[in-house]
Amino acid sequence: MTVYVIDxxxxxxxxxxxxxxxxxxxxxxxxxxxxxxxxxxxEKNGLPELFCLDLQLPDTLGLSGVQVLKAKFxxxxxxxxxxxxxxxxxxxxxxxxxxxxxxxxxSPTQIIAALRSLLISEEEEAxxxxxxxxPTKLSKRQKQLILMLDQGLSNREIAEKLDISExxxxxxxxxxxxxxxxxxxxxALHFARTNGWxxx
Numbered sequence: 001m002t003v004y005v006i007d008x009x010x011x012x013x014x015x016x017x018x019x020x021x022x023x024x025x026x027x028x029x030x031x032x033x034x035x036x037x038x039x040x041x042x043e044k045n046g047l048p049e050l051f052c053l054d055l056q057l058p059d060t061l062g063l064s065g066v067q068v069l070k071a072k073f074x075x076x077x078x079x080x081x082x083x084x085x086x087x088x089x090x091x092x093x094x095x096x097x098x099x100x101x102x103x104x105x106x107s108p109t110q111i112i113a114a115l116r117s118l119l120i121s122e123e124e125e126a127x128x129x130x131x132x133x134x135p136t137k138l139s140k141r142q143k144q145l146i147l148m149l150d151q152g153l154s155n156r157e158i159a160e161k162l163d164i165s166e167x168x169x170x171x172x173x174x175x176x177x178x179x180x181x182x183x184x185x186x187x188a189l190h191f192a193r194t195n196g197w198x199x200x
Contacts, residue, residue, distance in 0.1 A: 001049035003119075004041065006032045006065070007081070008057050012104065016052055016081060019108060023116045034059045035068060048076045050118055053098075055082040055089065063089075063096045070097035077118045081111070090167065101167055113164035117171040138197075142176045145169075146192045149185055 005016045013031040020029055030045050032038060036059050042048060051073070053065050060068075069078055079100040080093045090101040102114045138146070148158050155173075159166045177183060180191050192198055 002028045002030055002046050003050045003052065004030050004032055004038065004048050005052045006035065006038065006057065007052070007054040008033045009054070012054070012081075016111075019111050020050075020052070020115060020119070022112055023119050027119075033057075035065050038069070039072065042073075048073065050115075051076055051078045052081050052115075053078060055080060055084050055093075063092055066093055066096040066098050079115060079118055094167075100171070102165070106165060107163065109163045110165050110168070113162070114168045114171075117168050117175075138176075138179070141172055142179070143197075145172055145176055146188065146197060149189050150192070150198055 003020050005013050005020070007013045007016065013033075017029045017031065020027060027049070028045070030041060032041055034057050051069055053069060055062070055065060057065060066078065066080060069076075074097075077099045078097065079102055080089075080098045081102045081104060082089065083104045086101055086103055093101050099118055100114050102111055106114075144162070145158070148161065153161070155166050155169045159169045162169070173185075173188075177188060180188055182188050182191055
């Protein structure tokens with residue numbers, strides 16, 4: 001599968017390419033410098049597994065890049081990777097259909113964690129580090145989240161402890177809740193206690 005890195009700055013394209021390879025070494029990565037060549041590039045190189053999109057391209061304005069990509073490729077995950085501030089743009093990008101908002105000022109570890117949440121499926125994550133026998137297999141990250149829930153930590157505190165963004169914490173919780181068949185932190189904790197998982 002193929003990841004398209006859309007950024008008009010060559011250094012940033014190279015940096016993102018390296019970080020994506022650290023998440024999934026075998027991926028084919030196609031760098032693109034502006035939005036209006038995306039369709040022809042996809043036709044030539046194959047369907048995308050992920051788009052990494054800078055908001056500030058020569059042929060975009062504000063959220064227009066997010067809107068164009070989601071209209072043309074509604075089922076492809078989209079990570080906005082930008083120097084624009086989260087306080088100003090994150091909620092607007094997510095409402096427009098982006099799956100993740102990553103500030104370029106984040107540490108490489110935080111950027112890798114955010115990309116990993118989009119590139120590594122639940123099944124792959126569980127296979128990498130499955131819990132021993134039990135009704136539901138949990139990944140290493142999901143075990144950490146349950147322990148931190150039990151400690152009463154907020155999303156911000158969890159993000160700081162794991163050196164990931166708050167948005168990535170929310171993605172991990174969404175996956176955990178879906179796996180356990182619950183809708184809230186309280187239900188997840190109850191499930192974990194009922195199944196004796198708080199010793200994990």
